[in-house]
Amino acid sequence: MNIFIIVSTSPWGSTLGLTALRFAEQVVSGGDAVNGIFFHEDGVYHAQAGSTNEAGVADLTSAWHHLAVSQDFPLLVCQASARRRFPGDSQVLADLNGFSEAGLAQFLEHCAAADRVVKF
Amino acid sequence: MNIFIIVSTSPWGSTLGLTALRFAEQVVSGGDAVNGIFFHEDGVYHAQAGSTNEAGVADLTSAWHHLAVSQDFPLLVCQASARRRFPGDSQVLADLNGFSEAGLAQFLEHCAAADRVVKF
Amino acid sequence: MVEKAATDLGLVIHTAPFAQRSARTQLDIALAAGVLEMSMEVFFIGPAIYQLVDGKEPHLAGLAGGMRGWKTLPQLSHIRCYAECDWVQRIDSSRLMLPIEAVSGPVMREKMGRCNRVLGF
Amino acid sequence: MVEKAATDLGLVIHTAPFAQRSARTQLDIALAAGVLEMSMEVFFIGPAIYQLVDGKEPHLAGLAGGMRGWKTLPQLSHIRCYAECDWVQRIDSSRLMLPIEAVSGPVMREKMGRCNRVLGF
Amino acid sequence: MVAEDPNACLHLVMSPLRSVLSRCLVLTRSGDQVVFLGDGVLLLVDPRFDSVALTGCQISILASDARARGIPLEQFPGEVAAVTEAALVGLVKRCPHSLSWL
Amino acid sequence: MVAEDPNACLHLVMSPLRSVLSRCLVLTRSGDQVVFLGDGVLLLVDPRFDSVALTGCQISILASDARARGIPLEQFPGEVAAVTEAALVGLVKRCPHSLSWL
Numbered sequence: 189m190n191i192f193i194i195v196s197t198s199p200w201g202s203t204l205g206l207t208a209l210r211f212a213e214q215v216v217s218g219g220d221a222v223n224g225i226f227f228h229e230d231g232v233y234h235a236q237a238g239s240t241n242e243a244g245v246a247d248l249t250s251a252w253h254h255l256a257v258s259q260d261f262p263l264l265v266c267q268a269s270a271r272r273r274f275p276g277d278s279q280v281l282a283d284l285n286g287f288s289e290a291g292l293a294q295f296l297e298h299c300a301a302a303d304r305v306v307k308f
Numbered sequence: 309m310n311i312f313i314i315v316s317t318s319p320w321g322s323t324l325g326l327t328a329l330r331f332a333e334q335v336v337s338g339g340d341a342v343n344g345i346f347f348h349e350d351g352v353y354h355a356q357a358g359s360t361n362e363a364g365v366a367d368l369t370s371a372w373h374h375l376a377v378s379q380d381f382p383l384l385v386c387q388a389s390a391r392r393r394f395p396g397d398s399q400v401l402a403d404l405n406g407f408s409e410a411g412l413a414q415f416l417e418h419c420a421a422a423d424r425v426v427k428f
Numbered sequence: 429m430v431e432k433a434a435t436d437l438g439l440v441i442h443t444a445p446f447a448q449r450s451a452r453t454q455l456d457i458a459l460a461a462g463v464l465e466m467s468m469e470v471f472f473i474g475p476a477i478y479q480l481v482d483g484k485e486p487h488l489a490g491l492a493g494g495m496r497g498w499k500t501l502p503q504l505s506h507i508r509c510y511a512e513c514d515w516v517q518r519i520d521s522s523r524l525m526l527p528i529e530a531v532s533g534p535v536m537r538e539k540m541g542r543c544n545r546v547l548g549f
Numbered sequence: 550m551v552e553k554a555a556t557d558l559g560l561v562i563h564t565a566p567f568a569q570r571s572a573r574t575q576l577d578i579a580l581a582a583g584v585l586e587m588s589m590e591v592f593f594i595g596p597a598i599y600q601l602v603d604g605k606e607p608h609l610a611g612l613a614g615g616m617r618g619w620k621t622l623p624q625l626s627h628i629r630c631y632a633e634c635d636w637v638q639r640i641d642s643s644r645l646m647l648p649i650e651a652v653s654g655p656v657m658r659e660k661m662g663r664c665n666r667v668l669g670f
Numbered sequence: 671m672v673a674e675d676p677n678a679c680l681h682l683v684m685s686p687l688r689s690v691l692s693r694c695l696v697l698t699r700s701g702d703q704v705v706f707l708g709d710g711v712l713l714l715v716d717p718r719f720d721s722v723a724l725t726g727c728q729i730s731i732l733a734s735d736a737r738a739r740g741i742p743l744e745q746f747p748g749e750v751a752a753v754t755e756a757a758l759v760g761l762v763k764r765c766p767h768s769l770s771w772l
Numbered sequence: 773m774v775a776e777d778p779n780a781c782l783h784l785v786m787s788p789l790r791s792v793l794s795r796c797l798v799l800t801r802s803g804d805q806v807v808f809l810g811d812g813v814l815l816l817v818d819p820r821f822d823s824v825a826l827t828g829c830q831i832s833i834l835a836s837d838a839r840a841r842g843i844p845l846e847q848f849p850g851e852v853a854a855v856t857e858a859a860l861v862g863l864v865k866r867c868p869h870s871l872s873w874l
Contacts, residue, residue, distance in 0.1 A: 292460035412581035481740035489738035602842035610840035
């Protein structure tokens with residue numbers, strides 16, 4: 189099965205970001221595929237490395253990047269959400285960490301191409 | 309009366325930031341004083357100019373700065389909240405827009421010095 | 429009798445209209461789906477129905493406008509809207525930007541289950 | 550009879566323990582107040598009482614630790630903790646890091662009203 | 671100039687969720703001031719909102735937030751006062767303590 | 773390998789607030805899967821949580837989130853299944869639709 193994952197919460201606002209990452213890892217290790225991750229609303233902060241520089245708390249940005257590269261799926265950052273939150277050129281910021289900006293048409297195409305859509 | 313104001317919400321997460329600003333303006337125009345604003349949790353994004361570059365939505369950062377300078381009260385950014393959210397040197401970022409980092413002891417001193425504390 | 433094709437997209441809207449301040453998240457997704465000519469059923473849960481109330485003055489709270497985009501959706505694709513009876517009853521229907529069917533939870537659940545894809549926001 | 554001095558700080562905690570993930574906001578304020586030797590009354594509303602439950606394994610959800618700082622507060626200043634009866638009843642008292650007085654809402658409201666300064670988080 | 675009310679607490683209800691209001695009610699008593707603002711204004715149009723729990727409290731709604739969200743102020747009974755940001759300053763001055771419920 | 777259940781919806785409850793669960797219940801029916809995770813695990817220890825509304829649904833709790841928050845898994849009756857992230861993948865595959873309630 190192809191699973192599309194939406195992440196809507198910031199790395200510090202809840203534990204759901206880590207749960208989404210673990211979920212994606214389990215999808216892959218169980219023999220299914222992730223066809224992309226869409227970072228929406230406060231989820232766009234996952235594209236900003238070093239966001240959670242707190243002792244004992246994992247930096248999810250590089251973990252997402254690592255998984256996406258090894259499994260060849262895209263990390264899509266919602267363009268509208270990012271532009272509302274990041275001053276200046278959010279595309280540059282996203283690029284740096286292996287994420288890319290996406291519009292809602294692209295989002296809906298990934299939803300349609302997946303067998304399941306799940307949101308964290 | 310001396311009123312201390314806490315802002316805990318981001319400029320895009322709710323309308324409470326604008327309400328806090330209007331409240332502070334009304335305190336001043338009614339002849340009372342604001343002894344400081346404490347930007348806490350997601351409120352620290354108020355220190356980041358250009359956060360809300362959306363048509364029809366005011367950029368609160370410069371409005372806060374303008375009011376604080378004219379009334380001579382400090383814009384305090386919670387150090388722990390800022391370090392969790394801003395990669396790199398959050399002090400530099402805050403300084404740029406007339407905000408300064410503050411710890412919780414400073415926060416409690418401002419609370420104690422005020423006649424009223426109100427949180428948005 | 430020809431069997432009716434399933435609706436492409438079921439959109440479940442369950443947060444307050446301005447929960448992320450711009451309030452456009454849900455509308456923008458509906459518009460994007462409309463442009464792609466996807467048929468839609470939109471389910472408004474609780475206060476989400478206030479998305480469709482016309483005559484808002486968002487500038488009064490520093491909010492962006494543009495909510496009237498809901499009105500243009502029927503020109504883009506097939507759309508049906510549902511909301512909970514008790515919420516709809518309290519709103520003057522002349523103020524709603526799209527026709528709403530006031531239904532019960534079980535009816536919404538049934539219709540939702542028959543959509544090809546369901547998204548909740 | 551000497552009149553008891555009013556408590557310096559009433560701290561009302563009404564959000565879930567990890568609502569801002571680090572869960573330290575409320576504890577950090579309590580610790581800062583303790584260091585300033587402010588006397589405190591802490592009012593736990595609803596699930597906030599889980600702040601004081603020992604034996605958490607925050608690393609399992611990628612959360613930072615440090616919640617045991619609550620235990621050190623009585624060494625810094627005078628502190629009393631209150632929580633709602635129905636929430637306290639469901640927790641094994643041996644798991645709580647500080648003594649809790651299980652009281653009703655009106656009793657909490659009364660005690661809160663007599664604090665010199667009240668802060669809610 | 672409003673007189674200070676030494677026993678009153680000002681409750682600022684900013685969430686549209688009834689269970690956040692339930693938490694507020696734990697610390698609310700007769701004579702307190704309750705203001706609905708931000709997304710909290712939607713609570714006043716919630717069909718399951720029960721004002722009985724607030725008996726004895728003065729209930730207000732921030733007019734700008736209500737109108738921004740399409741909530742007509744005329745629909746409220748006399749017990750709900752529509753207030754401006756300036757009036758909110760008056761309420762803060764009147765009550766020694768305030769609590770925000772979000 | 774779990775069989776697909778074409779009529780089931782998976783509900784992910786991520787909020788500790790009962791009124792968010794109320795919204796979820798509007799679209800929940802017998803045969804659905806309901807998983808409590810994130811801060812939503814606290815709902816299962818809420819004294820006013822009423823599992824009757826979920827009759828006919830399989831209820832699960834994400835074990836790591838419960839233990840992280842100090843909620844002992846032993847305290848739940850047999851009707852609540854403690855699940856891992858891997859089991860959550862299984863539930864997603866089993867149900868054609870999922871809704872997240874935050």
